[in-house]
Amino acid sequence: MEPPERFVLRPIGRVESPLTDRAAAPRQGHEGSPDAVVVLDDDVAEAARDLVVGADAIVLTWLDRADRGVLLTRPRDDPARPPTGVFSTRSPDRPNPVGLHRVRIRSIDGTRIGVADLEALDGTPVIDVKAVLDLPGDH
């Protein structure tokens, strides 16, 4: 039997945020996240050189405090709601805890990208930044 297949991510940076407590964090960025900074590693600076203040971007994070064994969850931790398969939610608890965040770029200072609407906790590893596609079928 072959060993199970695995893929290895490397952090490309880190979130700096006043949010430090999962229980107190907003569930989604538009629910009032404080401004945060995506601090990129120097060795990926070139990949970030065309980011623009005022534009939106997609940030992927590694939700390192998630429970990867969870398949069913109650949305928004609301005990009145029925357990729901995690693939129908945005719960951080899921087999591969990749966080998906649409943010607005507020400032750029070298590899420090100031953003609005990023609900990740302080210290959360960043694994990717992508363009937003404002087109039909956008992601």
Next chain:
Amino acid sequence: MEPPERFVLRPIGRVESPLTDRAAAPRQGHEGSPDAVVVLDDDVAEAARDLVVGADAIVLTWLDRADRGVLLTRPRDDPARPPTGVFSTRSPDRPNPVGLHRVRIRSIDGTRIGVADLEALDGTPVIDVKAVLDLPGDH
């Protein structure tokens, strides 16, 4: 010195698609991808139990044929365009080649989820399925 930090993803399924050639694949799902099937592993079936035909979903894939050393790319492989930092693009070539796809669910047959608008190549590993949030600040 500490060893570099790494995060390990496990495939949770696989794309079945008539698309087999990266050069011929559409750049984005809305540009005419054929229907595809996300075939989930049996051990995550419970996480998928609340997916619904007709709904949109976000699928994350592992773009296993990408070049992870690329930091600058020409959008759409167009030689007339200047090299652009990959974090301002959707190029599969980037340090962590996670693909982000908004799809529409066309059919559900056990762990076989038929979808429209998935531009991934046949055999591409699937790493996550998430809810679409149709709200301001949606991802």
